[in-house]
Amino acid sequence: MTFDLSIREALLVDGSGEAPRISDVHIAGDRIARIGPGPSGTREIVARGRALAPGFVDVHAHDDAALLNASDMEFKLLQGVTSVVIGNCGFSLAPLRPGGAQPPGNASLFPGFGERFRDLAGYRRAFAAARPAVNAISLIGHNAIRSRVVGDEEREPTAAELGEMRGHVQRALEQGAAGLSTGLIYRPGRAATSQEIIEVGRPLADYGAVYATHMRSEGDRLLESVEETLSIAEGIGCRAQISHHKSGGKRNWGKVKASLARIDAANAAGADVTLDAYPYVAGSGPMIEYFDLGAIDLILAEAIQVASCPACPAYDGRRLTEIANTEGLGLAELVVKILRLPGAERTVAITFLMAEEDVETNLRHPLVMVGSDGLPNPEGRPHPRLYGTFPRVISEYSRKRGLFSLAFAVSKMSRLPCERFGLSSRGRIEEGFFADLLLFDPDLITDCATYAEPKQSPIGIDLVLVNGELASVGGRTTDVRAGRFLHFNR
Numbered sequence: 001m002t003f004d005l006s007i008r009e010a011l012l013v014d015g016s017g018e019a020p021r022i023s024d025v026h027i028a029g030d031r032i033a034r035i036g037p038g039p040s041g042t043r044e045i046v047a048r049g050r051a052l053a054p055g056f057v058d059v060h061a062h063d064d065a066a067l068l069n070a071s072d073m074e075f076k077l078l079q080g081v082t083s084v085v086i087g088n089c090g091f092s093l094a095p096l097r098p099g100g101a102q103p104p105g106n107a108s109l110f111p112g113f114g115e116r117f118r119d120l121a122g123y124r125r126a127f128a129a130a131r132p133a134v135n136a137i138s139l140i141g142h143n144a145i146r147s148r149v150v151g152d153e154e155r156e157p158t159a160a161e162l163g164e165m166r167g168h169v170q171r172a173l174e175q176g177a178a179g180l181s182t183g184l185i186y187r188p189g190r191a192a193t194s195q196e197i198i199e200v201g202r203p204l205a206d207y208g209a210v211y212a213t214h215m216r217s218e219g220d221r222l223l224e225s226v227e228e229t230l231s232i233a234e235g236i237g238c239r240a241q242i243s244h245h246k247s248g249g250k251r252n253w254g255k256v257k258a259s260l261a262r263i264d265a266a267n268a269a270g271a272d273v274t275l276d277a278y279p280y281v282a283g284s285g286p287m288i289e290y291f292d293l294g295a296i297d298l299i300l301a302e303a304i305q306v307a308s309c310p311a312c313p314a315y316d317g318r319r320l321t322e323i324a325n326t327e328g329l330g331l332a333e334l335v336v337k338i339l340r341l342p343g344a345e346r347t348v349a350i351t352f353l354m355a356e357e358d359v360e361t362n363l364r365h366p367l368v369m370v371g372s373d374g375l376p377n378p379e380g381r382p383h384p385r386l387y388g389t390f391p392r393v394i395s396e397y398s399r400k401r402g403l404f405s406l407a408f409a410v411s412k413m414s415r416l417p418c419e420r421f422g423l424s425s426r427g428r429i430e431e432g433f434f435a436d437l438l439l440f441d442p443d444l445i446t447d448c449a450t451y452a453e454p455k456q457s458p459i460g461i462d463l464v465l466v467n468g469e470l471a472s473v474g475g476r477t478t479d480v481r482a483g484r485f486l487h488f489n490r
């Protein structure tokens with residue numbers, strides 16, 4: 001067999017979680033053809049001192065539009081991310097009617113993107129035409145389905161509407177979706193009862209697909225929300241993924257321990273629940289979804305930095321408290337002002353609500369994967385997680401703080417997500433597996449994105465391969481865009 005590429009003497013951190021070992025890896029076409037000694041391929045790289053890992057999988061991405069209109073996907077690829085799971089928090093670009101309604105959150109998550117797709121097959125065709133640089137697999141969003149079938153009314157669906165919504169889930173699964181996502185704090189999903197989600201999500205059981213949820217509460221009622229998730233997953237008979245697991249608000253700090261303990265106990269009793277988290281104490285999302293204009297939450301307002309405010313870019317990157325001082329406004333007054341500006345649904349907030357100790361507790365847990373929850377936006381100052389998440393888990397939490405080994409970090413960012421989200425033959429360095437790989441310096445790899453200067457690529461990653469193709473070299477993307485739209489495979 002002739003190889004296209006031989007990587008010599010690399011430290012294999014192979015995704016299994018086992019101790020790394022030094023070996024050669026040979027690639028032929030889109031696959032890892034041999035591990036160990038062998039004749040040199042057409043190209044050869046001597047990787048002494050470098051680690052070779054399976055490409056990272058961002059299990060919580062909102063790249064649905066970016067894959068189509070920013071298809072070099074630089075912000076992900078340069079982190080070593082080779083696959084993303086899209087359609088999270090109930091938001092997806094399908095199934096929607098062209099020119100029809102969409103959930104309000106779509107406007108802020110997918111800024112400047114007007115296209116809508118009737119079904120996942122339509123999205124997949126657009127994906128193929130755009131040739132993105134990374135692979136993607138999609139969840140189908142409950143907010144999207146509900147807004148298509150019920151519109152923006154926050155009422156219970158009729159039996160016929162429930163059937164129609166379930167039909168969209170069924171169709172999406174036939175077309176390769178990895179599961180159903182909900183966003184139960186957002187419009188219109190917040191109007192859904194547990195029973196509605198069970199009824200709509202029924203087809204997940206037959207496919208072994210995932211119920212992924214942005215729960216109803218991530219603070220005061222975190223534990224009740226975990227109970228709801230467990231009961232929905234049990235009602236459907238499917239596995240569940242708790243998205244961006246956290247405990248927001250000082251009075252709730254520490255609750256993630258109880259939440260994880262509850263999930264461990266449920267799993268021991270036969271449930272099948274995993275989670276994801278990002279390595280930061282701030283979250284981010286559409287600001288308008290967080291406030292009741294009649295009763296502004298001042299504790300929340302104090303915790304906010306504006307990521308992007310299309311009607312007033314001068315606010316980008318600034319804390320609300322500082323803007324309020326400068327403008328001589330009360331904090332509540334400022335929030336109302338911002339949320340009444342034209343295009344306010346596209347204003348994105350960064351919320352500093354979490355404890356560092358909770359972030360550590362999450363990342364240390366073996367069932368917690370890593371999801372950036374990054375919101376791609378060419379404007380403003382987005383949350384640094386968009387550019388830094390995956391290298392940061394290694395540099396900050398493994399290398400600097402010593403919370404876990406490099407092998408553990410790599411495993412939760414590669415093997416575990418591929419197993420959970422049905423990315424078959426990916427996520428490990430194994431003969432016959434797809435050659436989604438990154439080569440990096442384990443002593444150097446570091447995230448560089450900060451809250452002040454978020455659009456900074458990480459350092460220390462030499463190469464990223466996607467489906468056997470060199471997608472980035474020396475921290476720069478090549479023009480080879482070899483990403484594929486993946487079909488869920490249980």
Ligand SMILES: [Zn+2]
Nearest residue numbers: 089214243244
């Ligand atoms: Zn979310």
